[in-house]
Amino acid sequence: xxxxxxxxxxxxxxxxxxxxxxxxxxxxxxxxxxxxxxxxxxxxxxxxxxxxxxxxxxxxxxxxxxxxxxxxxxxxxxxxxxxxxxxxxxxxxxxxxxxxxxxxxxxxxxxxxxxxxxxxxxxxxxxxxxxxxxxxxxxxxxxxxxxxxxxxxxxxxxxxxxxxxxxxxxxxxxxxxxxxxxxxxxxxxxxxxxxxxxxxxxxxxxxxxxxxxxxxxxxxxxxxxxxxx
Amino acid sequence: xxxxxxxxxxxxxxxxxxxxxxxxxxxxxxxxxxxxxxxxxxxxxxxxxxxxxxxxxxxxxxxxxxxxxxxxxxxxxxxxxxxxxxxxxxxxxxxxxxxxxxxxxxxxxxxxxxxxxxxxxxxxxxxxxxxxxxxxxxxxxxxxxxxxxxxxxxxxxxxxxxxxxxxxxxxxxxxxxxxxxxxxxxxxxxxxxxxxxxxxxxxxxxxxxxxxxxxxxxxxxxxxxxxxx
DNA sequence: TCAAAAGTGTTCGCTATACACCCATGG
DNA sequence: CCATGGGTGTATAGCGAACACTTTTGA
Numbered sequence: 001x002x003x004x005x006x007x008x009x010x011x012x013x014x015x016x017x018x019x020x021x022x023x024x025x026x027x028x029x030x031x032x033x034x035x036x037x038x039x040x041x042x043x044x045x046x047x048x049x050x051x052x053x054x055x056x057x058x059x060x061x062x063x064x065x066x067x068x069x070x071x072x073x074x075x076x077x078x079x080x081x082x083x084x085x086x087x088x089x090x091x092x093x094x095x096x097x098x099x100x101x102x103x104x105x106x107x108x109x110x111x112x113x114x115x116x117x118x119x120x121x122x123x124x125x126x127x128x129x130x131x132x133x134x135x136x137x138x139x140x141x142x143x144x145x146x147x148x149x150x151x152x153x154x155x156x157x158x159x160x161x162x163x164x165x166x167x168x169x170x171x172x173x174x175x176x177x178x179x180x181x182x183x184x185x186x187x188x189x190x191x192x193x194x195x196x197x198x199x200x201x202x203x204x205x206x207x208x209x210x211x212x213x214x215x216x217x218x219x220x221x222x223x224x225x226x227x228x229x
Numbered sequence: 230x231x232x233x234x235x236x237x238x239x240x241x242x243x244x245x246x247x248x249x250x251x252x253x254x255x256x257x258x259x260x261x262x263x264x265x266x267x268x269x270x271x272x273x274x275x276x277x278x279x280x281x282x283x284x285x286x287x288x289x290x291x292x293x294x295x296x297x298x299x300x301x302x303x304x305x306x307x308x309x310x311x312x313x314x315x316x317x318x319x320x321x322x323x324x325x326x327x328x329x330x331x332x333x334x335x336x337x338x339x340x341x342x343x344x345x346x347x348x349x350x351x352x353x354x355x356x357x358x359x360x361x362x363x364x365x366x367x368x369x370x371x372x373x374x375x376x377x378x379x380x381x382x383x384x385x386x387x388x389x390x391x392x393x394x395x396x397x398x399x400x401x402x403x404x405x406x407x408x409x410x411x412x413x414x415x416x417x418x419x420x421x422x423x424x425x426x427x428x429x430x431x432x433x434x435x436x437x438x439x440x441x442x443x444x445x446x447x448x449x450x451x452x453x454x455x456x457x458x
Numbered sequence: 459t460c461a462a463a464a465g466t467g468t469t470c471g472c473t474a475t476a477c478a479c480c481c482a483t484g485g
Numbered sequence: 486c487c488a489t490g491g492g493t494g495t496a497t498a499g500c501g502a503a504c505a506c507t508t509t510t511g512a
Contacts, residue, residue, distance in 0.1 A: 004237060004238055005236070005238070006236060006238070007235060007237075008233060008235045008236075009232060009234070009235070011235045011283045012235065012242065012243055013281070013283065014237070014239075014241055015244065051239065052313070054242065055315055056315070057313045057315065058311065079310065082287065084281070084287035084288070084326065085286055086283065086284055086285065086286065095287070095326075097324075162464090163464090163465095164464080179501095179503070179504085180463090180464085181464095181465080182501070182503080184464080184465070185465095185466080186501085188465095204509080204510065204511090206463085206464050206508085206509055206510070207465085207509095207510095208465085391491090392491090392492095393490085408476070410477085410478095410491095410492080410493080410494095411475065411476080413492070414493080414494095415473095433482075433483065433484090435481085435482050435483070435490090435491055436482095436483095436491055436492085437492085
């Protein structure tokens with residue numbers, strides 16, 4: 001039997017962070033899953049996650065997980081729910097603080113981990129370990145809700161992108177269709193995007209590339225403007 | 230020294246639930262605070278909260294807290310954030326899963342607790358124990374955001390209410406002003422409210438009273454309708 | 459040269475806003 | 486009878502949805 005050296009007057013649950021890592025391949029929203037190497041649920045796919053260290057915040061823990069699996073030092077992450085069902089882990093009571101991360105697929109390296117990691121399209125995800133199906137479902141729901149009114153979609157696209165790519169992203173995430181021309185003009189008049197000037201004669205002039213301008217967004221928001229897709 | 234009988238191979242943080250209980254008095258949004266009877270922060274005001282039991286979910290814990298302080302068996306509650314800063318409690322590492330609750334002030338009884346409890350207007354809250362200032366600030370922000378697009382405001386009003394009361398609520402929570410007449414008509418045409426018929430000749434015919442119709446709301450939402458205030 | 463995609467323009471209908479008016483209530 | 490607030494009507498502006506047209510690109 002393992003040595004039990006951390007003792008308390010009252011029972012304490014274990015605490016983990018799980019991280020739903022989303023990426024966009026130009027057509028579909030994808031999520032990064034890990035194949036479990038140990039029991040329970042050995043061989044099953046699961047969300048990246050791990051125990052919270054005593055000297056780190058949950059956000060730091062989530063970023064640590066992210067780094068381990070993608071090599072990324074930083075990314076947009078958001079805490080969206082904490083899962084606490086007493087029996088959600090068969091070994092002992094474990095509560096998990098769940099984050100989702102939005103990453104640019106182009107920037108992602110293979111993880112440090114020996115564990116097998118793979119990107120799955122959202123409608124192609126296998127049955128997951130623990131209650132991770134539920135966690136993923138809620139992550140998706142929360143992302144949809146957030147992306148409706150906050151400019152987080154840009155985190156999934158290259159720094160410079162075309163309006164068409166932006167449209168594809170929103171259509172994929174929100175599962176809707178926009179009129180190409182109206183979407184274009186709306187983005188143009190929003191003043192949130194700055195067009196990239198390109199002098200290189202070897203690269204075509206169209207389509208135009210844009211960058212998101214966070215400062216402008218904060219400015220407008222402060223004036224009562226509310227973004228909506 | 231206390232007996233330390235719950236032992237683990239790795240250190241575990243303690244886990245609590247805190248509950249930000251909101252009420253509406255017809256003019257202002259209020260929050261229920263507890264005066265701490267023990268150290269740390271003895272004598273300071275704090276959010277109701279307590280340790281999570283090993284056999285209950287966080288939601289059950291939050292409802293238990295709610296019951297203890299208000300006598301209410303049930304209410305709308307929502308988990309909005311989990312606070313994990315390593316030093317947020319000076320005694321040991323404690324993470325807290327925070328909920329907010331929306332209650333009807335008329336229904337609230339005094340709590341079971343010996344502890345002193347009091348309702349404070351939001352812009353009249355004293356400095357709080359632990360990081361509860363931050364928790365309250367974030368709770369308020371999340372409530373504002375939620376009430377924008379979801380019909381949770383009704384949880385703060387009597388079952389039957391006038392349009393004017395509804396307007397006052399939204400003006401107080403969102404800190405805006407609506408045109409009385411436009412607000413009235415908007416609510417009318419929304420089809421979410423059913424007017425209460427009243428035959429009693431002793432009670433005035435105006436103002437009309439309304440009830441929120443959740444079934445109708447679900448129906449409309451399903452058809453792509455989105456509520457907005 | 460030609461199809462597909464990118465960029466621009468115009469119209470139309472809905473809805474949010476602003477504001478006028480009349481009725482009910484209670485002193 | 487009168488002040489206050491509750492309920493209803495109407496005009497206008499602005500924005501989003503629908504759709505026509507021109508230009509650029511790349512095979």
